[in-house]
Amino acid sequence: MRVALQVTCVNDAMFPDTGKAVVRLLRRLGVEVDFPRAQTCCAQPMVNTGYLDEAVPVVRNFVDAFAGYDAIVTPSGSCAGSVRHQHALVAERSGDPALADAVARTAPRTYEFTELIVDVLGVTDVGAYFPHRVTYHPTCHSLRMLGVGDRPRRLLEEVRGIQLVDLPQAEECCGFGGTFALKNADTSIAMGADKARHVRDTGAEVLVAGDNSCLMHIGGVLSRQRAGVRVMHLAEILASTDETEGESDGPVVGERAGDIS
Amino acid sequence: MSGTFVGMPAFPSAAREALGDTQLRRNLAHATRTIRDKRAQVVGEVEEWEELRLAGAGVKEAALRDLATHLETLEESLTRAGATVHWARDAEEACAIVARVAKSHDVDEVVKVKSMATLEIGLNDHLEREGIAAWETDLAELIVQLGDDLPSHILVPAIHRNRAEIREIFRRRMAAVGRPAPDDLSDDPAALAGAAREHMREKFLRAKVAVSGANFAVADTGTLVVVESEGNGRMCLTLPDVLVSVVGIEKVVATWSELDPLLRLLPRSSTGERMNPYTSTWSGVTPGDGPQEVHVVLLDNGRTRALADEVGRQALRCIRCSACLNVCPVYERVGGHAYGSVYPGPIGAILNPLLRGVEDEQTASLPYASSLCGACFEVCPVRIDIPSVLVEQRAAVVDSHRSDRVPKAEAVAMRAAAWTFSDSRRLRLAERASGLAGRVLGRFSRTTLPGGRAAAGRLPGPAAGWTGARDLPAPPEESFREWWDRTDGGRADGEEGRS
Numbered sequence: 062m063r064v065a066l067q068v069t070c071v072n073d074a075m076f077p078d079t080g081k082a083v084v085r086l087l088r089r090l091g092v093e094v095d096f097p098r099a100q101t102c103c104a105q106p107m108v109n110t111g112y113l114d115e116a117v118p119v120v121r122n123f124v125d126a127f128a129g130y131d132a133i134v135t136p137s138g139s140c141a142g143s144v145r146h147q148h149a150l151v152a153e154r155s156g157d158p159a160l161a162d163a164v165a166r167t168a169p170r171t172y173e174f175t176e177l178i179v180d181v182l183g184v185t186d187v188g189a190y191f192p193h194r195v196t197y198h199p200t201c202h203s204l205r206m207l208g209v210g211d212r213p214r215r216l217l218e219e220v221r222g223i224q225l226v227d228l229p230q231a232e233e234c235c236g237f238g239g240t241f242a243l244k245n246a247d248t249s250i251a252m253g254a255d256k257a258r259h260v261r262d263t264g265a266e267v268l269v270a271g272d273n274s275c276l277m278h279i280g281g282v283l284s285r286q287r288a289g290v291r292v293m294h295l296a297e298i299l300a301s302t303d304e305t306e307g308e309s310d311g312p313v314v315g316e317r318a319g320d321i322s
Numbered sequence: 323m324s325g326t327f328v329g330m331p332a333f334p335s336a337a338r339e340a341l342g343d344t345q346l347r348r349n350l351a352h353a354t355r356t357i358r359d360k361r362a363q364v365v366g367e368v369e370e371w372e373e374l375r376l377a378g379a380g381v382k383e384a385a386l387r388d389l390a391t392h393l394e395t396l397e398e399s400l401t402r403a404g405a406t407v408h409w410a411r412d413a414e415e416a417c418a419i420v421a422r423v424a425k426s427h428d429v430d431e432v433v434k435v436k437s438m439a440t441l442e443i444g445l446n447d448h449l450e451r452e453g454i455a456a457w458e459t460d461l462a463e464l465i466v467q468l469g470d471d472l473p474s475h476i477l478v479p480a481i482h483r484n485r486a487e488i489r490e491i492f493r494r495r496m497a498a499v500g501r502p503a504p505d506d507l508s509d510d511p512a513a514l515a516g517a518a519r520e521h522m523r524e525k526f527l528r529a530k531v532a533v534s535g536a537n538f539a540v541a542d543t544g545t546l547v548v549v550e551s552e553g554n555g556r557m558c559l560t561l562p563d564v565l566v567s568v569v570g571i572e573k574v575v576a577t578w579s580e581l582d583p584l585l586r587l588l589p590r591s592s593t594g595e596r597m598n599p600y601t602s603t604w605s606g607v608t609p610g611d612g613p614q615e616v617h618v619v620l621l622d623n624g625r626t627r628a629l630a631d632e633v634g635r636q637a638l639r640c641i642r643c644s645a646c647l648n649v650c651p652v653y654e655r656v657g658g659h660a661y662g663s664v665y666p667g668p669i670g671a672i673l674n675p676l677l678r679g680v681e682d683e684q685t686a687s688l689p690y691a692s693s694l695c696g697a698c699f700e701v702c703p704v705r706i707d708i709p710s711v712l713v714e715q716r717a718a719v720v721d722s723h724r725s726d727r728v729p730k731a732e733a734v735a736m737r738a739a740a741w742t743f744s745d746s747r748r749l750r751l752a753e754r755a756s757g758l759a760g761r762v763l764g765r766f767s768r769t770t771l772p773g774g775r776a777a778a779g780r781l782p783g784p785a786a787g788w789t790g791a792r793d794l795p796a797p798p799e800e801s802f803r804e805w806w807d808r809t810d811g812g813r814a815d816g817e818e819g820r821s
Contacts, residue, residue, distance in 0.1 A: 066801050070743065074753050075795065079800035084812050096806045102743040107736055111693060111716030120743050135552075145712075167620045178743035205696035206709075234651045238693025245691065246787040247338045252693070253792070281792030284771045293772035 065095040065127050067135040067144075069273075070102035076273045079271045082300035083136050089300075090182055095136065099126035105143035108151060110240045111237055120148050124163035132181065133171040136296045138203025138271050141173040145279070146206060148251065173203060174273065174296060175212040185215045191301045192222030196265035198256070200272040201234050213271055213295055220298060228268075229259045239277035253282040261288055270293045326447070328471060330662030332687035337656040346482050346657050353481045357648045360594030368590065369666035377583035380638035381707040385575045386629065392541040393620065399544030403606025415441035416568055416621050420445060421452045423566050423617050424460030429454065429530050432566075435548060435555040436460030437535025438642055439568045439621055441473060441664040445533065455524050456533065457499075459554040461518050468495040474658030474666060475499040477592055477644040482657050485509040496521050496631035522554060532558040536569045536713065538584060539618075542577050544619065545605040546654070549588060549598050559602050572629075584641060587703035592643035615753070625685050633714040634676045639704040640669055646708060652691055656693060661688060668698035672711040678720045689715035694725045695801040729783070746803075753801035758795030771795055 064087070068080040087094055105120035105301050113270070127133050135141050145168050152161040178184050197217060203209045217225055236242070236252025243249075256279050260268050268283070273294050280292035330336055340346060365371055385392055397407045410416035413431040420440075424432055430451065434440065434456050446456040458467045459813055461519075465480040466473050469491040473479030480488070492503040492514065501524055503517045534555065536546040544566055559565060576582065576703050585800030589598040607616050629635050647653045658666030662684050665673045680686040689712050698708040723730060729737075742748045760778075769777035776796040779790045800808070808814075 070749070073749075073802040075797055077798055077800065077805055080802040081805065081812060088812075094811075096803070096811060097336070097808075098803065099746045101746050101749045102739075104743070109713060109716070109738055110736060111689075111713070111718070111720035111731070112736040112740070113717045113720075115736050118744040119740055122746070126746070150713075199692070201695035201697075204701055232697075234693050234695035234697070238652065238692055238695070241690065241693045243784060244338060244786040245334050245343050245652075246655055246790065247334070248652055248691075249693070249789045251341050252651050277795070278792060280771065281788070281794055284777065284793035285791060286770075289772060291771070293773075299694055 062092075062131045063129070064092055064094045064132045064134055064177075065098060066096050067103070067128040067133050067140065068096065069135055069137045069140045071274050071277075072136060073241075075277070076294065079136050079273055079296050082294065083134070083295040086187060086296055086300040087134070087174075087177075090178065090187060091185060092182065092218070095130070096310065097126045097130075101126075103140045103143045103148075104148065104151060105140060106149045106239060108143065113151060113154045116151045116215075117160075120164065121149045121155075121160060122162065123148070124167050127167050128163065131170065132177060133167065134174050134177045135171065135272070136174045136208060136271065136294060138173045138200050138207050139274060140173050142202040142206035143170040145169055163270065173207055173209055173271065175209055175216055176207070178299075179212045186219040187299050187300045189220040189301050190222050190303045191220050191298050192224075193263045193267050194226060194263075195267045195269050195298065196225040196226050196228040196263040197231070197295075198228055198235065198260070198262060198268060198270040198275070199231055200270050200275045202232045203271050204232060210273070215301055217269070217295070218237040220301075224296075226263045226265055228263055229257075231259075235275050235279045238277045241273070243276055249278070253278055257282045257286060259289065260290055265290060267298075269295050269298055285298060323626055326444075326744070327662045327664070329667065330659075330684055332582040333660055333662070333691040334615055335688065336660035337663060338527045338654075340656040340660045343657075346483070347655065349482055350423055350654055350657050351485045353478070354648045354654045357478075357594060357644075360592060361648065362647060364590045364596055365593050365701075367596075369776045373671035374583055374587055375703055375705050378703055379639060381575060381580045381583055382704050383636075383639075385580070386572065386638055388576075388633065389629065390569065392576055393571055395541040395576075396539055396544060396574050399542060400618055401544075402665055403620050405544065405606040406771075408617060408619045410619050410621045410623070412623050416443045416619050416623065417445050417448035417809050419617075421449055421618050422455065422567065423564065424449065424454050424531050426450070427530055427544060427564055430527070431457060431529060431532045432568075433457050433459050433558045433562065434463075434527050434532050435532065435534035435558045436463050436550060437533070437568065437665060438476060439535040439570050440533060443568065443621065445568070447775065455499075457522075457529070459522050459525070459558055460550070461552060461554070463770065464518055464522070465491060468492065468499070470495075473660055473664055474657040474668070475644060475647060476642050476645075476669075479658075479768040480778075482659070483515060487513060488514055492517050492521075497709065500524060522557075526557045526561055528553075529558075529562045530567065531564040532562040534559060534567045536567050536573055537588070538581055539569050539574045540581065541574050541575075543605050545578070545603050547581065549585070549600070550602075551595070551599045552592060556600050556602050559604065563613055564617075565604075565745050566617040566619065568619045568621055570623075571625050588641055590703065591645040594696050619622045627679070628673075631676055631714075634672065634711050636706050637669065637672050637676050637711060640673065640704055641704060643703055645701040645703065649697040649701050650692075651695060651697070652693065661691065663688075665708070668692060668708045668712075669706070671713055672706075675718065676717045678709075680715065680722050686719045686722070689713075689719060698733045721781050736782075750801075750803060752805070755800060756797040757799045757804075761799055763796040765801075767796055769793060
């Protein structure tokens, strides 16, 4: 099976450690992923803001970059949702039947990474070790658009050492919403503040989710509050082992930009 | 005596103001959560809920597909049953028809059944200008009317008020328009309802003309249906001599049997009740029983415009249950007034632009009043895919600006992003620039995110919308694709893929 990693533009540019964690995790499970260099973005920022014409060349780039793979795996429920549910809309807008055909091939082969692990590989114990108090936020698109259901939770429950606590009002949106976070910043913050409050109520040290864009928002609020809670992508927890845990004072959270100087 | 939505600012600024209203925030958080939980409980009791939703959506979809035929059948049946049918293209025509009927009976007041269509067309203001007082008899609508306020919810228009505020409104305003509230009125719900009952009773007994809407209109029998919880609607529908009903053309269904799924879906979705308390049905005039002069105004007011929209037309399936409002995290925090329409919340964010177009700035801001979380679609009893319609209406807004001589900053940014994302070489260059920026930001950063990563600090321009209240990580020096190339996907850096 040829598997391609769709790392997503946000992870590529802002959260490379999530991509690295997916590579490491899947390699541990016996799956070597390719990273098609031509990939960029799934076009969701354009589509969800209403710029459908602008989305056409981005979707075209996507289907070209991922043509020929048996599976496309992505550490984002939102991007997987965009590929599966919005690419056809963009192709229709383009009026190009060839693009529609290409979308019909790539869209159904695109998996959010917990779907690939649980459904395709049939694994729930990925051999992870993460001795921390953790709460899980199911992001809206993974929950309601894709329907990943309890897969992330089943994976987390098998992690050794983890203390998993329920997040109150877990299914309520955090308020990120892509450009909503900027166009309606006040409402977005009001929602984020409530989500942060629920996270703090759990007493968790780490908030985990399957989408770094939502985590960037909730994490940004928590950080500004000096709440003492860090955010991590689910892939990074699942990739953690005894070794990585022993080596640092915490799991992989990204290079400190200042360290290089 | 009511406020007006005309001249409301666009959603983001209206929302900003609402977010600062502490009483509103408290009232809404409490009320939406209560109704939400009640709905979830009674919906959970129905094993075949999903089949029922499909049936409800199917019934409405079928009616819309053959709308013209059903409407003609409805007109024939109504006329045969002794009703007078009027057609109104817009709000002005509809209001004029109602005023004409009222005036033909020389009345200076009408009693009203709670009706979204009459709110939509601004009937009360129109009648007031013609010297006719329109008394709202739904308890919550009465509170809104007495308070010189605007409705903020489809089902419970005074949801933004708590009982202490309602007591104040009754004490201060009832006397000016009829029976005053008792001097010792408390804020006990039963006492408040009692005061409203006394106040309204004299109006019920006196009124010659009633005005209603309809939840459904059955074409083959010419039957209108009103669904309500208080019984006040039934008082209006049965006591006065004359009844005028303003009915949106999308309310029609072919036969009685189509009401079956709809009447099962509506109460559970709306009030969280298993069965609706007062369901009134009438077909034209019944000699010696109820109103002896019955008028039906079939209202377009943008509905055919919405019907012509291939994606958006599903919004006409709406049965006005409000479930989408009650689960919406945006609505819960900003309330209904911020939407600048009698149709607030997720359904309002699509219905208003579909009915009116997106030319004015306020309406054009509504499709963006959502984080696209999808909770609305999940609860909609007639399966309106609100998130998809929101995106489609956003595209309509963007398309309406495509020929602007000076493009908006957002359009410039989106085009630049699309250009960058159309070719990975461009993205690689952009990431190199952001890596450099990350280095600089990181060096000057005085903030570290929990876990140790440097924060970008407060940014200027549009990014200030983010960093005003949220920390932002500084971009990493090395993008994922650079790492992949440098380490051969982690195989060559001696760390087996681990950073």
